[in-house]
Amino acid sequence: MAAGREAIDRAALEELYARVEKPLYNVVYRWLWDAEEAHDIVQEAFYRLWRARARVDLATVEPLVYRIAINLASNRRRSRRLWQWVSWDRSPRRHSGAPDAGESLALEQRRAAVRRAVEALPERQKRVVMLCELAGMTYRQVADILDIPPGTVASRRHAALKKLRRSLAALTAEKRDHDRALERTGL
Amino acid sequence: MTERWKEQVFEELEPPPGGLSRLRTRIDTHNARGVEKNMRSADGGTGPWFGRAAVLGALAVAVAMLFVLSRAPSERGCPAEMWGDPAENAHPALVHYGLARAPEQPVTIAPARRHTSAAIRVPVERTDVVFYWVSSAKSN
Structure with missing residues (x-):
């Protein structure tokens, strides 16, 4: 050593x-x-x-x-x-207690939407944004891990957050339209 | 405006319990194996004799195969009937393993396509470059 x-x-x-x-x-x-x-x-x-x-x-x-x-x-x-869909028994634990069936379905739908949005990110943006947001790291720390300049970390994080926000907004709007259509047809 | 989408994306999940004890067990097992290995080395042996013999045997076979494959097809004495028409059989993989003779020209037209295709060698200054212009007419 x-x-x-x-x-x-x-x-x-x-x-x-x-x-x-x-x-x-x-x-x-x-x-x-x-x-x-x-x-x-x-x-x-x-x-x-x-x-x-x-x-x-x-x-x-x-x-x-x-x-x-x-x-x-x-x-x-x-x-x-x-591509594996997350089955209920392999889902991660959350802080609170177990939800009921309706909540479970909504939760799974939400998770699937989140997953699609995250999966749509380019790998390099995903690495940056996950380390910043989930590990709570500074740009400097992320830069050290990924071996890129801190400025690049900032720009990739910004781009990733923008994409995620857009993707989720689009998915939410799509779901709202779908729910309305179901209501109209009486299903 | 609250950033609800952000909470959803970066929802904090709890890892399964017992992670640290699982890691401890794994490291203990690793360390125990290391001690056992060191003891075996101290005894003067590194394993059963047939294990080493098998490794040496595999190495010998690999060296022999490399030697055979590195020789040119003619040196290996491939029978002439295996070669057939070079234009038909000159797939690079077959040539590589000596199962087909390399064509005399880098580009050849298969007999079945000779009425619709043509290849013309274009002269270039560099000696290490062979340039062909290949053209095919559509046949209906």
Whole structure:
């Protein structure tokens, strides 16, 4: 190991896990849309980090684990190449209690719409916006993870948010029209 | 205006419980394997003899195949009847594996298409470039 580096020990790794598990899981979930797979990827990223600990500096470990996890998720997704709809039993947990059947349907429809909007983003914009919004990172931190200038992070985030807002507005309008049409036909 | 769409897109999800203990178990298993491996190395062995023999055997077969495939078809003594009409059989993959002779000219027209297609070699100054103008007429 190079001089001046602080090695990662077991306690440091576990402390990092406790701190970043949730945001990392949330980021990875937006690539896989599957709770178990997202959890697996988080585990795998930390396991790989542990195996490579001799070559990793504690100061840069957090960006590194994000980079590993996103790359793993992206690769997993590419190898899967199948569009899987999220079934109810594999849906992620939320804060509140279980919703009733009507709420569940509405929730699933909303999630499907959100998913379509996120999937429509180009990969590089998606990486930026998920790290900014879900991991709560600064432009500088995201820039370090993705190895791009902070200005690029800002512009990609802006573009991604704009696209998401437009996509969801269009989807909401489409659903409203659909509901009205159903009302008119008495269904 | 509240940004409801943003809340929907970036809804915070809870990871499945027990993540840290799962990671601990995995690391413990990894560490235990490492200790076991080190002990085996200290004993002077790295595994069963047939494991190493299998790896060496596979390597030998791979080297032999590379040697055979790297030789030109004529050196390999491919029977002439395998080659047939170069214009018909000169698929690059067949040529590569010595199952067809490379055509004398880089561009040839298959016999079935000779009444509708033509190829003319265009002279160029560079010696490492062969330039052809290939044209086909539509046949109804």
